[in-house]
Amino acid sequence: MTVYESGLKIAHAAIVLLAATAPPVAAQPAPAPAPDAAAPRGELTATEVAGAPAPGEESGRIDVPDRDSAARRTARAVLYVPKVLVEIVLAPFQLPIWAYDRYHLRDLYYRTFYNEDRTIGLVPIATYETDFGFSVGARFLATDVAGENEQATVSAEFGGSYHQAFQGYMNSGDRLGDHVLLELYGEYQKRPRDIFYGIGNGDTTPRPPVPVDPYTTPVTLRTRFRQRIERIVGVINARLFDDLYLVSSNERGDRAYSPAHYGTPINEVFDTATLAGWPSTSYFYSELALRFDTRGRYNLFEPGPYLSVGTLAELWGGRNLRFNDNPDYWRYGLNLQHFIRLGEGPRVVALRFRGEGVSGSLTDVPFAQLPRLGGPRDLRGYTTDRFRDRVAAVGSAEYSWDLSYNVAAALFVDVGRVYSSIEDMTYHDLRCGFGLSLRFFSETSFWMDFTLASSVDGGVQVTASFDPVYLVRPRVRRR
């Protein structure tokens, strides 16, 4: 939805030229021409006021009117040129805004890219993330496919973390009542610059003279690899009781890996022949999640997407069945979120924990599917996928407060690390990221999360995310 709104602005700017040819129209119905109507009852008439002083002559003042001082007039003359410069500099902002209103660009956009009921349309997409850059694309969506709010989307995206990404999604809307929601998701992605730092929680190391086995040699260095993902995901969301959900997710996927043509290719640092899953892996993954979710807003006077009360507790586990005689393994995890509303606005303290692990040995699990930390959601302040191992755990504390109805700020601290096993979990060598987020939303839609983050290990991460950080629903789809 954020993508949708922010995308609108981009689209509007893009069709200014198109709109410039549109004829001017009045925003309201034309007034009835009645130029001969009499003056309203009780009002003075022209005859009654004839001879009275003209406006500006009513004060009765006979003293010399105030005049600007010479200093003020001189300063005004001096500032004339900067004033004109300001107007020139701001003209590129002013003109599109004028065109937006003058030619009803928002409505023109809807008229051009949506059906009359606005249930079928085309939405531009744009994202930005440090280390990946900008991506742009478009999404076709239908929000009421068969009359029961069934949704379907098809999108294509290019740039940023993608070379190409094509995705399709549909759900059952209200077709099956409010206790069951079926979702189907498929995607084809070519990701040219995914990041691999090696395995473990280590600090960055010098580049080795020859490629090393990442499972045996503790080298930590940012490398890039290409990944092609083809998968289809089916999800059954069942609402058992008011706030208790059972979610079954099933995924059939194929992934292929190769060295990147960008940055430091993975094969220059790591011996890819030793990497589990390299050069490709096929699998079927089935997961069951039990979710207790009472999160929401405190009252209608606070934006819906701004969670301020409630708790999320989610326990999930799934089996990854690998094809071609590769070993299977389990995935499991825990999500906890709790929101403490401190005051109106709202002001909120949010606590979050996410833990994830896999069974089997490191070499049983494709390297790209190991639990990971770093990026705009988990362990912010670190590069995306900075850490990976068999177990990942991250806790987060955040204080957020409203700046206006549509904008909130958040200060956060994320603490966590990856481990080689649950038995090895310790409080030592924790990684810590921190930062500031600005979040934008409407009463019903989350628009954008703009985050500036750093960590105790240095570096600055800037992300513009269109998914709220507390979103859990598309977890399987995103992994």
Add this chain to the structure above:
Amino acid sequence: MKSSQIQMFTLVLAAGCASTPEMPPARFANAPVVERVDDRRDVPKPPAERPFFLSFYNYNGVVQRPLTRAMELPPPQRALGVNALDDVPDSTWFTNRIGVRDLTVDEVRTGPNQVGSPEQHRPWTVHENKTGAPELGLKITDARGIDFLLKFDLPAYPEEQTAAHVIVGKLLWACGYHTTDDYVVLFSPSDLVLAPDAARIDVFGDKHPFPRAELDEMLRDTGVGAGGRLRAMASRWIPGKLLGGIPGEGVREDDPNDRIPHELRRDLRGAYSVTAWLDHVDMLEDNFVDTWIADGGRHYVEHYMIDFGKSLGVMNTTQLNPRNGFEYFAPDFGAMAHSGVTFGIQRRPWEGQSAPPIIGVGLFDGAHFTNPDGWTPSSQAYLPLLFSDRFDKFWGAKILIRFSPAQIRAAVEAGRLSDPRAVDYLTDTLVARQRTSARYWFERVNPLDRFTVEPRGSGAALCFDDLALVHRLDAEAAATQYRIASYDRAGSPIGSPATFRASGAAGHSCVGPLTLAPGDGYTIVEVETIRPGIALSTLVHVARDPKTSAPRVIGIWRL
């Protein structure tokens, strides 16, 4: 210290105390006060229609124009368009009503209405829809042939917008503003008959067929009221050729009668305290409209305030945003920065608002209206309110405080709210806010008004109303004194200052006798009101009437 030294010290001290203060330059002609201006001079050609672009307007008003205006170094300036008594003369902008005379309850109830409700004149012919607002609007003609605009409530907030529109329209009219001829109407869908050429108009101005089924669907979406009837606000189409909104800055260049920059007009700047009282937050350029009318062979432009449906806290509920009235919506960078740097720790004035869950009542209360000077309209782009100073706000306050509870109730009843508790609540809240506003401004500007000079023995006394006492705003006559000092035209003291107790009944006092300057008697009388915590002054200019030689008030200058 010797006695003579003490006397000398006392004299020097007294001389210092009595020395001439910094006398403002304002001097007035010895002439009757202007009560009306002629801005109805013939404008044979209609001025151009002004389009309104909301985003552009807000961008300019919030971002660009403040920057460029700062570089123009405008001096702080008191309002124009005032007469010698610091009041607004009648004009095409403003007609003095409750500010100068006692309106009857029925006058307030009737307000600007002239033709009577179309409810008694059905069926109504529907010509087209109105675009540009989320709520449904229809242009109709009643059985008499009078055109109205029907506006409906948002279905989630029944009665709120229609009631607020009519209530506030009547109160603003009684204050003196020109407002539209509006009625809350109840009717059934069958009362609406589509004209043969009825059209549904889209936002681009394109006309489409308007089948009955589509109209019925629109009506269903508005929500049906009690007894299966529909409720709407019928606003009589403003007569004349509509010219669009009124610019908030400068003048309408093609209207020769429009001679005072709007950001300097007292009637527009002084609307601040009135709109704050009514929480009329939607003060944008396009919620004013100019109309070019004919009057006895002349044509001129009249100025209206329109669209009050978001007043009385209704914008808070329809936008689900309790900040309206406390922060700008468009956006308020100051409030955002303040909240940002204080990490939201400081409690904001809009927090904790509440209103009873009664149909027709928005998020509107009196308890949070503690700082009438902190009230904000939805956008800072409307300059007259932004430029409004304490004298403007005082002017508005002395008008709004003249409403009696019965008059306010009459206006509220015109909103035809279905729940009697809504009438009680809105009346009580408006009375509470009215008194808060007046009390606040009467503590910031000397609340003396209606100055006259009356004979007293062989001399003359200066008489006036102390508005804080007249309206019993926490001020006690026993604790009030007036210190009088007189000066000649040049500002030199005449005689010695004297202090008087508030003596008259119901806040009306006379002090004197006055010592007038020789010649034409031009005398500046400084009247300082002294109450616990307050010492505020007004300069009253007095001179002898050349015809009768009787002294009279020719001007005042509030300090």
